[in-house]
Amino acid sequence: MSSHNHDIQASHKILQLIERSKRESDSFLDTIPGIFAVINAEGDILRGNTSLADYMEVDQERLLYKNLNSVFQKEEWELFKLEIDALDSKEKGFVDFELSMTSPKGASSPHLWYLSIFDEEKTGERMFTVVGKDISDLKEAQQNLIEIFSSVPLGILTIGEGGAIQGEFSKYLEVIMGTNDIHEKKIQDFMFSEFKEITKQNQESLDGLVDAIGQNKLIYEIISEGLPKKVKIDTVGEVKWLRINYQSISYNDIVRKILLIVEDITSLVKAEELKKQNSLLEEKSVARIVQLKKVDPETFRLLFDEFNELFQKLKKAEESVYLGGVKNYLHGIKGCARVAGLDFLAELTHECESNVKENEDLISKNSDGATLTNLIFPVIEEWNELNDLSRALFQSSGTENEPSGNEKKIEDSFKGLFDQYNQLLVDEKDLHVNLMIRKVLIGMESLTKDALSSLEKFVTDTVESTCASLDKQVDLHLDWDGIYADRSTIKILKDCLLHLITNSIDHGIETSEERKLSGKTDQGNIYILVTNDISNLKVKFWDDGAGVNIERVRNIAIDKNLVTLEKGNSLNDNEVIQLIFTEGLSSAETISMTSGRGVGLSAVKEEIENLNGTIFATNYDNTLRVDVDIPLGIDQNEEKGLVDYNEFMDDFALEIKNLNSSSRGIDIEIDTALQVSSKESTFFAMKEMLLFALIELIDVYAENSKETLFISEQNSMISMRVKVSNTKNIEKYILDTCSLYLSKHSGKYQIIDNVLCIDFGFLNKKVKE
């Protein structure tokens, strides 16, 4: 072969390689994923790959001079052509855009297009490279994400350089922020400026957050520590609480974007606040219950009506914007609360008093009822709460005037029995049987009576609590042993003592320092002596305090229009002192933590007078003394027991005689003075009972000895001495049978050296004319 032929072969070989290389390159273009085409200005396909041919459902060789518009809807093709036209104006030489393609079967799929100018200089003709990527999956994923975004109740957004909100954000963000104008907004204006009540550190971190974009992520890490995680915003007039999570999106350690996840936690915050409020309310309720539990139920029942009365008067004064009344009644409520041990109510009322005083001018000038109402509302509300609680706590006791259900049944049963026995008493003529019936009646009657000593705890507690609140020291002296009274009387007495004690400690007895200066003992003293005669319970109450300041009381009464000026100046000292029982009089001129009650004593006086009793105050030896007489009522038995004195002694002597002659071997001697007593005609109360008691006492308990039973009478009091063998049984006997009698008649007994001495007290009752 000639060299010429060798050259030819070599060239042929090269050509083959080039051809193959070209073929591979073309094949590469043909098989690239997505659509590739070169089109002319009219859209004719000059070169297209297999993907395009597949989409157009033609053989790839048939693509030539098919028009690309066949894969677009008419309107879409117009948009495509616009993009082609716009290519010239693009500095970067290409455009990218989204536009859907439509297959011959009508199926539309979103595509991302990339258009560029194809080497016009070399080709001499305007041609374009077209690359299209099916983004159906991406769109579906995006749509799914959007759906998730829409459904998840979170505001999800990203911010990029400059703090602009970029890309997609969750639909719920619009709900949170109350606007749909979000895209491309600056986060500083859109959200951060809405944050309320954030700290300085939070604000500085927010300011630095946007600057952190484009910086190393370490800078973001440092800033993120100070970012607010829980903020309050006020959008479209609605206050919301948001919880915000921040997350940087970094590439190569450089923060490109920041993701914010915003959660509306308003309902959670409100629930927490409500829970907190409820806890506080519960604590308050618990505190109230604890306080109420500490309160003596009797005390509270006693004060209950007074509280109610005071609050009713307070409300009326409030309605009529009567400031004087409001202040008085608040003062009274505070006092009651203090006595009852309701510290919270007392403090609240004190605070209310201060507020009313501060706003006094405003309320007076403008007759501003609304302000007054608002000021006293907390006290009223507190009382309402206490009222409800107290009813629940003290429910079984009922009101102070009405016994509980069980007690009522017992009382009704008793009354029935009483009536039966009383009828028997009338019918029974036999002395001994009569005495036995009386004994039963006395026993029954004793069940409805209480000893006055049952009030001891109450008065002691009252003194203690009042002293504690006023920082005073007072000793209490009680003398009421053996005194009994029915429950209604005891209730009245309780009420009376309560007010007397508190007034005494508050206004009468001085502080320790004041007492020292006056040469008195540090501790003040209160004395309560209770006695009774046949018809009255007599209470003497006095203290060793400063007594009543006559002129001060007079002036206060005049200032408060309780008496006219003329009348006030005309009253004598005793008359002035009686003014302390007038409603509205309180010597407390300034509002302080002491209690000054202007309604208590007047109410007590009213109660006592309603029972035909009396209450009288005097300045006795420069101290206040109050005398109270409470009628006991006439006992039926006493009615029946009224006998003549001389008749009694005749009967008594006869009984003694019978005893002396009995096998008991007792020699009883009666004071002859008794026998010859010729008193004016008087009546014995319960003659038979006394006789029975005496006879039985002698019969059962007198020693078998010839000891003289000495019965004497002095100052209308009969006493008896008898030597007894069993002192224990004697006491029991006396308690069972004679205690009622003794209590009614100021009688008493004592046992000394086995000798019983009974002083039967007042036996006389003057006949009513």
Add this chain to the structure above:
Amino acid sequence: MTEVENVLIQIARDASVKRLESHSGIGDLESIDMESGYNRKVHANWMSIILVSGLDVRITFKLYFNCIDVKEVVQKSMGTAVDDVTNEFTMDFIKEFCNLTAGMIQKNLATQGFHVGISLLMVTRGFDDIFYEPSSSGEVSDLWKIKIAGVSIICSATLNVINAKNLELLTLNDVAEEEDDGEIDFL
């Protein structure tokens, strides 16, 4: 177009028709002009290109075809099923045809005393034709279509007459088949 160029074009056309006819064995074919106003830049998916060149003239002969169409011709020529005709076989068919056409042109000129050589053949994408730049301003091109077996194969001849004077006596010389000895002088 000058007389010489006209003759040269005719020689090329004549060669393409005769060679296709003999190569395919299909007698029913015709050479027709392109449609009036035809101005496409890309004529078919594939292009076969060969150069016939001498001292006085250069002729670039191109065939533009689609395999899918040529398969019809090949199938008919070979008497096989269309599915049995591969793209490679089709390519070979065209290459052979192109070579034969170039050979006939060479023969024709040689018998008239003009010695030219033939380049190696190359097949490439029809799209690559848009990058073709005329080598000189004197180039003349002709484009025709051979219709055969219901399909069309587009041919083009681009002439670059270097010495027109020498070619004045050139005529359309009808070269008989039997005169074709099958030898091809390569450039």
